[in-house]
Amino acid sequence: MSASVALDRRDRGGPAQPLLHVDHLTKYFPIRGGLLNRTIATVQAVDDVSFSVRKGETLGIVGESGCGKSTTARLLMRLVEPDAGSIVFDGDQVGSPGGISVNEMRRQMQMVFQDSYSSLNPRMTMAESIAYAPRMHGLAHKEAYDRAESLLAQVGLNPRQYARRYPHELSGGQRQRVNIARALALEPRLVILDEAVAALDKSVEAQVLNLLAELKEKFNLTYLFISHDLNVVEYMSDRVMVMYLGRVVETGPVEDIYRHPRHPYTRALFASKPTLDPDRRTTEMPLTGDPPNPINPPSGCRFRTRCAFAEAVCAEKAPALAAPLDGDFDEALPHLVACHLPEAQRATRGPHA
């Protein structure tokens, strides 16, 4: 489980206050068209998503393309303005009077993206890229560059060799190390890793995952780890949140979610994982078809069109994220599931059982 949290001098809300608390976060993207450029449809990218991230833990967000995991990250960073919902960072409401400003929040919350190349300015050397944000936030030139060189060393790149290089002179893995160094340059407390290892070869991915674990310890970080790779999320996370078509379908401690998935979608997702064992190959398709289009998601439970258990009630109303219906609930480490049907939650106890 999550490591014990050393007190941070910036810890305003105390150790028990979640570092990040998100309530009813919603974003619909309008699709405009026609003669008058009116809104003809909306993509319900993120729909009423609530969660919190505790100090020192890693929350994994997992789901397939279009599930809203990356939009969630962008909403948190305010790279995209939410339609509704509130974000509370260590007890301070973001962007409201009496809380903290978006800029102040960004100083404490940084992000690493999937594409290591497009994340870096091609005309800036590695040291310039890393020193840029500290300089913008008022650090003197010399100090900012000293910090950049020290960070390069911390992510395993010799500053004498790499500080003056440009992005195209580095490999993908090296560039992603630079992006991590840059994210750490403002000494953030929360780092959002949005598919940060997805584009890397496996041998490089393992190096970067080890680095992330090491940095987390060293800098007392909290991670939001977003990935489509179920194995990597299991490896990295303390708690996991599973998303489907813009909504959270299940959340809980990683062992619990992976051993006893309650939502039929979570079970199907895990059952789709290649087995890595030529003698125990997958023989049946856990799901058919692709995820439906988020422009016109199904009414009620969004998974119902692919769910083997679906009943009338599933089309009528959206299930709320709640304790499992068999009453198996641990208040300290809540496992929550958004499903109406006790038999669907019970079904087989997951692919590993």
Added chain:
Amino acid sequence: MPDIGMTEPPVLEVEDLTVRFRRRGTDVAAVNGASFTLRAGETLTILGESGSGKSVSLKALMGLLPDYAETTGKVWLNGKEILGLPAAALAKLRGGALSMIFQEPMAALDPVYTIGEQIAETIIQHDHVDRRTAMRRALDLLEQVKIPSAARRLKNFPHEMSGGMRQRAMIALALACSPAVLLADEPTTALDVTVQIQILLLLRQLQQELGMAIVFVTHDVGAAAEISDRIAVMYGGRFVESGTAREIIRTPRHPYTEGLLASTVHGGMRGTKLRTIPGTPPNLARLPPGCAFAARCRYAVDACRDGDIPVAISATGAMARCVRAVETVPA
């Protein structure tokens, strides 16, 4: 390495396939002597990371490399040599007895023609049937790859389909003239996990029905474990190890394979530090003599760094190109 104890003649035989890209003073040794044989109904996976030469090997078989690529070696398809065929003969072959599917169906399919038109065109080109017959066969093919409401989908343009559906359409296109060998270049890499397993199962099933051989290229050990009969691991443009899927995944003998498997995250690794391969893959423009992996290998000895690396072949036909594997080859 040609296999030992083969019963029926191979449908595809590749001997010492070598590809070099020579341009503007650089000389990139992309593939350095790949050899394998494939029987009907068999799936060989070429497993490797970016820049290992796996995709270039497929493109060389298909004759899709640019002019400045120098391809040598021998390739026999159903006993006929196909490397360096004139353009017209090659065009007849491609999409006929030998066809290929790609990672990005959106880039492989033509955006201005419907799926039905594209499949029918291939059938007309190769089998010289009339359009109606070709369209009817296109419909059968879409049904065969399990595209729902196939008749309607026939009239869809690629952009009107989802990613998984497009991948199925591309498979249908590749199967249009019943190929003897299907070359698959990372066909599941861009897909979501629930769709990926559908495509892998589909390929397995189609192979059983049609008896074609598949060369499946991937970087994903999981996909390889699901689909392969045999696996060849590629590094620095060479096969460093090959054997049955079970042999490669359970008892790898080459240190690179061992490292690749150890750094592939899977269930039950929580709380452990991942064992990684240090360093980065070799520059194919400046390959070192000896074993290309030696600089990253923790077992490396002096003999690894010069001259030819001996090939150790086990009693089951599994191959490892490693100085140390010769010491440990199972009887």
